[in-house]
Amino acid sequence: MEILVILVPLALMLGGAGLVAFLWSLKSGQYDDLDGAAWRAIADDEPAPKAPAKR
Amino acid sequence: MHVTRDFSHYIRAAGEGVQHIDLAVEGVHCAGCMAKIERGLSAIPDVTLARVNLTDRRVALEWKAGTLEPGRFIDRLEELGYKAYPFETESAEVAEVAESRFLLRCLGVAAFATMNVMMLSIPVWSGNVSDMLPEQRDFFHWLSALIALPAAAYAGQPFFRSAWRALSAKTTNMDVPISIGVILALGMSVVETIHHAEHAYFDAAIMLLTFLLVGRFLDQNMRRRTRAVAGNLAALKAETAAKFVGPDEISQVPVAAINPGDIVLLRPGERCAVDGTVIEGRSEIDQSLITGETLYVTAEQGTPVYAGSMNISGTLRVRVSAASEATLLAEITRLLDNALQARSRYMRLADRASRLYAPVVHATALLTILGWVMAGASWHDAIVTGVAVLIITCPCALGLAIPTVQTIASGAMFKSGVLLNSGDAIERLAEADHVIFDKTGTLTLPDLEVMNAADIPADIFELAGRLALSSHHPVAAAVAQAAGAKSPVVGAVEEAGQGVRATVDGVELRLGRPSFCGAEALVGSVDPEASIVAFSKGSERFVLSVRQGLRPDAKAVIAALKARNVGIEILSGDREAAVKSTASALEIPEWRAGVTPADKIARIEELKQRGAKVLMVGDGMNDAPSLAAAHVSMSPISAAHLSQATADLVFLGRPLAPVVAAIDASRKALHLMRQNLWLAIGYNVLAVPVAISGVVTPLIAAAAMSGSSILVMLNSLRARSTSREIV
Numbered sequence: 142m143e144i145l146v147i148l149v150p151l152a153l154m155l156g157g158a159g160l161v162a163f164l165w166s167l168k169s170g171q172y173d174d175l176d177g178a179a180w181r182a183i184a185d186d187e188p189a190p191k192a193p194a195k196r
Numbered sequence: 197m198h199v200t201r202d203f204s205h206y207i208r209a210a211g212e213g214v215q216h217i218d219l220a221v222e223g224v225h226c227a228g229c230m231a232k233i234e235r236g237l238s239a240i241p242d243v244t245l246a247r248v249n250l251t252d253r254r255v256a257l258e259w260k261a262g263t264l265e266p267g268r269f270i271d272r273l274e275e276l277g278y279k280a281y282p283f284e285t286e287s288a289e290v291a292e293v294a295e296s297r298f299l300l301r302c303l304g305v306a307a308f309a310t311m312n313v314m315m316l317s318i319p320v321w322s323g324n325v326s327d328m329l330p331e332q333r334d335f336f337h338w339l340s341a342l343i344a345l346p347a348a349a350y351a352g353q354p355f356f357r358s359a360w361r362a363l364s365a366k367t368t369n370m371d372v373p374i375s376i377g378v379i380l381a382l383g384m385s386v387v388e389t390i391h392h393a394e395h396a397y398f399d400a401a402i403m404l405l406t407f408l409l410v411g412r413f414l415d416q417n418m419r420r421r422t423r424a425v426a427g428n429l430a431a432l433k434a435e436t437a438a439k440f441v442g443p444d445e446i447s448q449v450p451v452a453a454i455n456p457g458d459i460v461l462l463r464p465g466e467r468c469a470v471d472g473t474v475i476e477g478r479s480e481i482d483q484s485l486i487t488g489e490t491l492y493v494t495a496e497q498g499t500p501v502y503a504g505s506m507n508i509s510g511t512l513r514v515r516v517s518a519a520s521e522a523t524l525l526a527e528i529t530r531l532l533d534n535a536l537q538a539r540s541r542y543m544r545l546a547d548r549a550s551r552l553y554a555p556v557v558h559a560t561a562l563l564t565i566l567g568w569v570m571a572g573a574s575w576h577d578a579i580v581t582g583v584a585v586l587i588i589t590c591p592c593a594l595g596l597a598i599p600t601v602q603t604i605a606s607g608a609m610f611k612s613g614v615l616l617n618s619g620d621a622i623e624r625l626a627e628a629d630h631v632i633f634d635k636t637g638t639l640t641l642p643d644l645e646v647m648n649a650a651d652i653p654a655d656i657f658e659l660a661g662r663l664a665l666s667s668h669h670p671v672a673a674a675v676a677q678a679a680g681a682k683s684p685v686v687g688a689v690e691e692a693g694q695g696v697r698a699t700v701d702g703v704e705l706r707l708g709r710p711s712f713c714g715a716e717a718l719v720g721s722v723d724p725e726a727s728i729v730a731f732s733k734g735s736e737r738f739v740l741s742v743r744q745g746l747r748p749d750a751k752a753v754i755a756a757l758k759a760r761n762v763g764i765e766i767l768s769g770d771r772e773a774a775v776k777s778t779a780s781a782l783e784i785p786e787w788r789a790g791v792t793p794a795d796k797i798a799r800i801e802e803l804k805q806r807g808a809k810v811l812m813v814g815d816g817m818n819d820a821p822s823l824a825a826a827h828v829s830m831s832p833i834s835a836a837h838l839s840q841a842t843a844d845l846v847f848l849g850r851p852l853a854p855v856v857a858a859i860d861a862s863r864k865a866l867h868l869m870r871q872n873l874w875l876a877i878g879y880n881v882l883a884v885p886v887a888i889s890g891v892v893t894p895l896i897a898a899a900a901m902s903g904s905s906i907l908v909m910l911n912s913l914r915a916r917s918t919s920r921e922i923v
Contacts, residue, residue, distance in 0.1 A: 152312070153312060167297065177230060177251060
């Protein structure tokens, strides 16, 4: 059962990382426009200015 | 005279040398619009940010300070096919957004804690029946406490605060039993953990908070979305005025930037945005939005004009007065305050349920403790069982029962063109059994229509429409719109108060008063509500009858309401002849004309005495007090500012059908809310005996809680399917 000493803190750290990521996303306004975000995912990228043709 | 648009009121600084403005944009509803607008605006040099918010229908713009004039963005959006207007966030909306973010943060914390505590609880539950060492179990309990206690202290704030507010006001609400349940469950679990006991309820307590926060967040989000739409509408209608900044120079400024004593210019076809007194000019004004009276009033020097009046024929200079000076508005405001006070006495379904629920639950818990002690159990065991009763009865499903239905029903109403101003409007609308309609602007359309267009030869009508484009007169605008005219007649001249004339191919065209066109002979028996416009081409004469038409589906809606056994009547401030013709056209036997705001309230009170629940549908400023006095109220989107703010629901578009759709949707929603409450209570009836008998484990508590919550949420989803055939 010594493995708990590693697993429990690891699990809590992962959970904590998830929470921090959520709070960051909230703070950076990612939940302000839920309808728009759904569409942006499938919108075409903006054509880069004077994109050189690549092969 | 030189006119400039002044946006400085709306611009704010956003960091080093960058300026920011928010614009509300009409007609944005898909990804295509979003990309089009963002690319179109970003293409303007020096624009550093152009981002559309599809939920709120707004665009945020930033640019290098001093390089651009915001009017350019509005013109650019106009080229792209969107109507935009500067937007100022109301303080109420700022508060809603902050509250919504706080709830989401609480929800995040609670969900994180629930997941981690569950991760620790499941080994304990399975360990209890297998071979877990007591030390390991204690270790897991302490870890759970370490996560759950701070998380509950943070995420429980919305409930604790609201419960405290209710208790300090010596009332109870749903949050009181929730707070007591959570605090007792956590406290007991800590005590049990110290005594190395087998069961701790950290998981149940924190899971309860998570579920309830979901309900709270949904509720909040619904209100926030309505608030955003309402804010955009307010921005659309706000109202700018042409203020004199020099003897001959005027600037188009928002009303907020106008002070008493300023002088504004009111041109024909413009709606007055301020209260004031005419100091120069002579014109006819349409005060139907204020008084309901459709007959025009003559305005000359010294005539008071109120915000919402439409200037018809001449240009006026108006000196702005303080709002309180206007006697009519002061009277309306006073009535409105009284009515609003009366309305706040309504008790929401959720609060009524919790008022019954809390004492029963707390008494049961107390009786359980006393019962077990009398039966010979130790105080410790008796208290543990009592707390278990509180945990299991904690109104988890009860807390979700109403907000989930409200959220889904308001979404369904949103789609059929109805916006909710207040959360409990659904409950009140479902109870309505008597509808009072205002006439002008509610049963009739706010804009004018040409009634006899079919009798006029098509080519003549088109020519009249093109000529009408050169006039500012609202009646002419209606003719132009009805004719679908696009290109104005070249060289048309407007003669103030008379009409427009032009010469095309050597033939003189005239549009205006019958006398101006020499068509008095054609004006026969006249519809009392119609304005008559004459048109002459050479020696040919025609007469157009322009009036406010009934909403296209008004008759069908009235019939549909009758079929639903709802009483209907018309209360209008307009003249008797006008009201009578509308009432007979719609087959409404009960109507009153020439009614003042106070009379309307008196009539509503009379109906209340008889036990009727009144739905008031009105748009005018004179309807605002009665909108507030009625059990529930509705306004069309074209309504006066004050009425729209007072109404519980606002409906969009030309048809009247949303009134019936809203009644149907809310009745269905109330039915589901009741059903949900019964489901929640039924679950308690089953679970409470188990809890009283003392065999509840944390596993049973967690399963019962999530089971009932999911059941209630699934039941709420049924509110989404609204029937299509309304009338």
